[in-house]
Amino acid sequence: MFNEVKKSIQWGDETLTLETGKVARQADGTVIATLGETSVMANVTFAKAAKEGQDFFPLTVHYQEKYYAAGKIPGGFFKREARPSEKETLTARLIDRPMRPLFVPGFKHEVLVMCTVLSHDLVNDPDVVAMIAASAALTISGVPFMGPVGAARVGFVDGEYVLNPAVDDMNALRTKPDQRLDLVVAGTKKAVMMVESEAYELSEAEMLGAVKFGHDAMQPVIDAIISLAEDAAKEPFDFQAPDYADLYAAVKAAGETQMRAAFAIKDKQERTTAISAARDAIKAQLSEEQLADANLGSAFKKLESAILRGDIIAGGARIDGRDRATVRPIVSEVGILPRTHGSALFTRGETQGLVVTTLGTGEDEQIIDALHGNSRSNFLLHYNFPPYSVGEVGRVGSPGRREIGHGKLAWRALQAVLPAATDFPYTIRVVSEITESNGSSSMASVCGGSLSMMDAGVPLKAPVAGVAMGLILEDDGQFAVLTDILGDEDHLGDMDFKVAGTAEGITSLQMDIKVAGITPEIMEQALAQAKDGRMHILGEMNKALSAGRQEFSAHAPRIETMQIPTDKIREVIGSGGKVIREIVETSGAKVDINDDGVIKIASANGEAIQKAYDMIYSIVAEPEEGKVYKGKVVKIVDFGAFVNFFGKRDGLVHVSQIENRRLNHPSDVLKEGQEVWVKLLGFDDRGKVRLAMKMVDQATGEEVSEKADAEE
Structure with a gap:
């Protein structure tokens, strides 16, 4: 029932497999490419006739990531894949760019390339796999395509190039100082067609080396596609590139002089107007049959290209009068x-x-x-x-x-x-x-x-x-x-x-x-x-600015960060977010907490930031033994008084630690709501806080012994 063809090669640390003949057989070309456990299906279909009057090549490339490929269900209300994500759009462009120039000149039939991620192992990025699948599908489809195209991803670690680094390595590029490059290169057997990269200040030699490394690494892939095509390719589509030599000669004769004069104008808008006028003048001299020719646009472009390119190759000035290496003002x-x-x-x-x-x-x-x-x-x-x-x-x-x-x-x-x-x-x-x-x-x-x-x-x-x-x-x-x-x-x-x-x-x-x-x-x-x-x-x-300003705009938020223990996150947030809402409402600052315990406090008002900081600190900080704190009496009992002295933390001042004299009852000198100075003596065996008042001057908050030493 199936006429399956499968080719596999060892590519870097993984096995690359190309297969066709079993799935989506009504498409002109279908290839499933698999690298590791990442699989992408590419389907190619093309119209067998061009639309009448078509004057451009209508190639459309779609790349779509199905969430089931990674065992996920899409987020959102509808729970299905919707409009393309940024990654899908960028990958579709990545596939289109090296393929488009390799179609036979003059081919203007509609072509659709669809790449679908079927499985993702979270190690091998599907974008390079999709490029390979699309190239293979085009190569076996019979469409007039001068491929195949290969592709590879290149990393750069410790001065060494790496073939197809893992997804996690590329996603964490900014946080990995040893990983300095994420480069995708595509090309044919003999030449490079496309490069896309982000890098960390690589030299020109290092970047050129990465491109060469990627081009060399893709050669086995190109050979595998050729091998697949030898066994599975359809008969080439019968297409003859249109011959519009006579039409071009007529266009050139009718308006080369005026078109050349238009290209001599330096201002863009004036030049555009003059080129349009030159085209109109040429059309006025052509026959109805020539005007109806679908290759008229190609003839105009060829004339314009010949004028611009010929002048530059001959060593003349460019359109705006510059030489080859000068940057505009x-x-x-x-x-x-x-x-x-x-x-x-x-x-x-x-x-x-x-x-x-x-x-x-x-x-x-x-x-x-x-x-x-x-x-x-x-x-x-x-x-x-x-x-x-x-x-x-x-x-x-x-x-x-x-x-x-x-x-x-x-x-x-x-x-x-x-x-x-x-x-x-x-x-x-x-x-x-x-x-x-x-x-x-x-x-x-x-x-x-x-x-x-x-x-x-x-x-x-x-x-x-x-x-x-x-x-x-x-x-x-x-x-x-x-x-x-x-x-x-x-x-x-x-x-x-x-x-x-x-x-x-x-x-x-x-x-x-x-x-x-x-x-x-x-x-x-x-x-x-x-x-x-x-x-x-x-x-x-x-000349305008060479480094970041030292001061922010008055309208920009100020952000302070603080690190808290992860086991304190719940206390800062509170039940149902009650505590953090209170902090935000009271201070007027924005507060953001991540799972690592990093808190960002933001406001254009420095006082609001400090207030929020102090409120959070009072929740997460631990009191220090031997330190003096100002507190408030919250409860009086026969054996002493409980004082709230550190955030929401209370401690006991035993009746013997209130004054340097014997008291009948703590209420003799204390009352609820009274502010007092206390020294943290420590914690008992059960973790309860022990406080003392008698060694602290209640007027100044200084320890009595320290005060006495200072007076001596």
Whole structure:
């Protein structure tokens, strides 16, 4: 009934298995990839005909984590998986990026790739497994795909690269000083296609070594996919790339001169208007048949690309007049919004980000519900890209994949320099509002985010800057690496290579390739050129602010932390939260307690913090033997008086310890409610407190013997 094909290899410390032919047989290609006990099913379907007039490649990639894969039931009211989580969205992008450039040029049939996590062993991250499964499913589906693609995750511990480190190692990256890298690399047999990473100030050589290590490590995976395809691949889909040479010649003849003049305009908006006018002029000279051709858009892009790329390869200036290595003019400003905790306006050429930092308490931490378990994050970065930033009218809705991806890239770049939570017990939220965009707004978010946090008083280990590199790679091997690319250079170029870091090293690297991969030599040059650009940008940023401010905004909360024994947590919270509610209401401060006994007390008012601190201390602290305390008489009995002297703790002053004379009854000198000074003598065999008054001056609270010694 089933025509199963299965291939297994030893990959690192685990066995990688690829299997097909048993599940989801009506899809064009289905592969279940298993690493350890993590399994992901990838299904590929594609339309056998393109939609009429289709002028782009409609590839859709979905990645979904099923909670049953880890033996969990989803939280929430409906108890089922709902909209994609941030991890699912980022992984879908991760799969899409290396696959998209490898479809045969001109293929515009709709393609759907769905990856579903079926089992998660909580050790091997499903994202790399999903990339491998998707590559294998595409390879056997018959779709015109120039793969396969392999993938690997790389760690860096004690100067050694590690293949596919465990999920826990990567999730605890910030708390493990020996683990300095989380890098995912994807590529073909000969070249790297995609890199995504967060790092802890790695050098350019260390980062390049990690990419090479990952590319070498994925080669057995690519061989396994090829072996699977030899036994299970469907017949290749009969597709002939459209020949639009005549159409391109007509477009070029009709408007190359006007289009070249448009690309010579330095201002983005004026250039965009001129390019649009050039297109209209060209269309006016074409026939109805040519205008109806679905390849007209491709012909226009080819002409624009030839103009931009040809000028750069020939050694001419770029669109805005710069050479290949120059960064656009930069203006950095901080403290521009009066009521926010920290703010910065970072402008680089025609790209601008208004970045705002807000400091919060433990209540503001984000709770993350994921397959590997629940966790909390005290650093949030949100990126917004409104239509007006590019002078357009568009729909405004919830964040899309691009906004989530760019925000996460900036988050990765900045998280490496954050202070430890024990040193800076705040929740930090950074919001980047892109107000203008002409290339690399994510790197503007990194620069603005660094400045904004320092303006808020966050003691960053070092400022962070980012720069986007581009590439023009010709068929004859000529190439040009471009620093700080414009939007058109990104759109018409072959690489988007973003590097962020401090003066000491790289904290994040993201690379996307639009051709069939790049060589290590090109990547090495791009990293070296990016370092020069990063150092220049850091110098410009330092003119505004080079370290965190010593004082917080008057509107930001102050947070004090205290550590209490875990067995005292229940006493501070009280039955049904009664005690902690009383502390909050009485002091006016926010109080947050975690399971380890760390208490965070937050308020903009220092007196409120101190009051809450004192109230908690009186509950959890233990009285010290030999110390004098001020107390209140709460009960008088024949043999002495009970005094409340330490929080809610009472002790007995025996009648013989009240005064240095014999008393008939304690009530001779004491009454309930009276304030007295007492010395803690100790505890009896049953743990009861023994107090004394007679050795303490009731007027001053000083011990009589100490007072006498001082007078002598």
